Amino acid sequence: MDVISTVAFSKAFGYIAADSDFNNYLTTADDMFPAIMMVCVLPWLNWLLQTSVMRKVLPSDKDLVGFGNVMGYAQITFIFRILLMLM
Secondary structure, three states: OHHHHHHHHOOOOOHHHHOOOHHHHHHHHHHHHHHHHHHHHOOHHHHHHOOHHHHOOOOOOOOOOHHHHHHHHHHHHHHHHHHHHHO
């Protein structure tokens, strides 16, 4: 995760240095892997997952742990970079 975050955000999340799973991201990834594989094998499930009912149970950028936490960090980084380009 540190390599990916360094490439994407120019900053490592610190998983390796702390030898820890911050925000349960890696645990969440392991738990969600079967569902991710189902969407890869059956692409029409992606449409179902994007319905308003399902969005309430899927990760959100407001989550404090897991994928949602990384989504929120990515959104903040993106907005920061856009603002820097506009200055």
